Amino acid sequence: MESKFESNGTTVTEFILLGLVETAGLQPVIFVIFLFAYLLTVGGNLSILAAVFVEPKLHTPMYFFLGNLSMLDVGCISVTVPSMLGRLLSRKRTVPYGACLTQLFFFHQLAGVDCFLLTAMAYDRFLAICRPLTYSTRMNHTVQRILVATSWACAFSNALTHTVAISTLHFCGPNVINHFYCDLPQLFQLSCSSTQLNELLLFGLGVLMAGAPVILIVTSYIHVAAAVLRIQSSEGRKKAFSTCSSHLTVVGIFYGTGVFSYMRLGSVEASDKDKGIGILNTVISPMLNPLIYSLRNPDVQGALRRVLTGKRDLA
Secondary structure, eight states, rough: OOOOOOOTTTTEEEEEESOOOOGGGGGGHHHHHHHHHHHHHHHHHHHHHHHHHHOOOOOOOHHHHHHHHHHHHHHHHHHHHHHHHHHHHHTOOOOEEHHHHHHHHHHHHHHHHHHHHHHHHHHHHHHHHHGGHOOOOHTTTTHHHHHHHHHHHHHHHHHHHHHHHTTTOOOOOOOEEEESSSHHHHHHOOSOOHHHHHHHHHHHIIIIIIHHHHHHHHHHHHHHHHHTTOSSSSHHHHHHHHHHHHHHHHHHHHHHHHHHHHOOOGGGGGHHHOOOOOOOOIHHHHHHHHHHHHHHHHHHHHHHHHHHOOOOOOO
C-alpha cells in the first residue's frame, strides 16, 4: 500500500484510510457493529419517511421537514459507512484522490442541507406557536418547497467551494489519513502547500453555514419559550414544549459534534478524538433521530405501527 506518485513531481493520487481500528482481530467486530448500525439507521429513517408519506395526520409542514431530514440522514450515513465496510471486507485501505474529494463533497452537501433544514423546522415551530392565526398562509406548500430548495442550493455552493479549494492544494508525499472517511481537517494535515486560506474559508463559511442558523434557531426558540410561558394551563405548556424538545435534542447533537469537528483546526493529535466525533456525526446522530422524533410523539408512533403492520385506521 505504497503511495502512487506522478512522474512530474511527486503528487499523491491516492490516500490510505486507517479506519477505526488497525488491529486485525477487531475488524470483524467493527464490521458487524457498523453494518447493524447502518441497516438500523436506514430502516428507521425510511420507516419515518413512509409514515409521513402514508399517514394523513402527518401531512403537515413539521412532518414534511421531518421526512426530508430522514432522507438526509440516510444520505449522510450512506456517504461514509458503506465504503468503510467495503474496505473492511476487501482489506484494501486505499482510496483514489478523486473518490476522496467526491466523498468530501457529498458529505458537506448533505450536512449543509441539514443545517438549513433544522433552521426551517425551528421557524416552523415559531410560526405554529407564536403566529397560529397566520401559520397556514405563512407556511404553505410553496413556502415549504422554497425553504427546502434554498437549503439544497446554499449547501451545494458551500460544498462545491470547499471541494474546489481543497483541489488546489498540493499533496506531495504523506497520504495516510487516521480516519474512516475523507474530510477537510485531516486533508489539511497532509497538504504540502499552505492551508491558511482554506482554513480561513472553512471558518468563514462555517460561521455562515452554522453560526447564522444557530442564531435564527435560538431567536425562534426564545420567542417560542416566551409564548409558551404565557399559556395558563400547565398541560398546554407541556404539550407545546413537547413538540419542540425533539427538535432541540437533534439540534444539540448535530451542532455540538460539528463544532468539535471543524473548530479545532491545527491539532495534529486530535485524529483519534475526531474518529469518535465522526462516529457521533455520521452514525449515531442519524441512527438516533428516528427514535428521538418518535419517542414522545403518539402520532408518529401510531403511523409507524400502521406502516410496519400494514394496518390502517377504519376511519
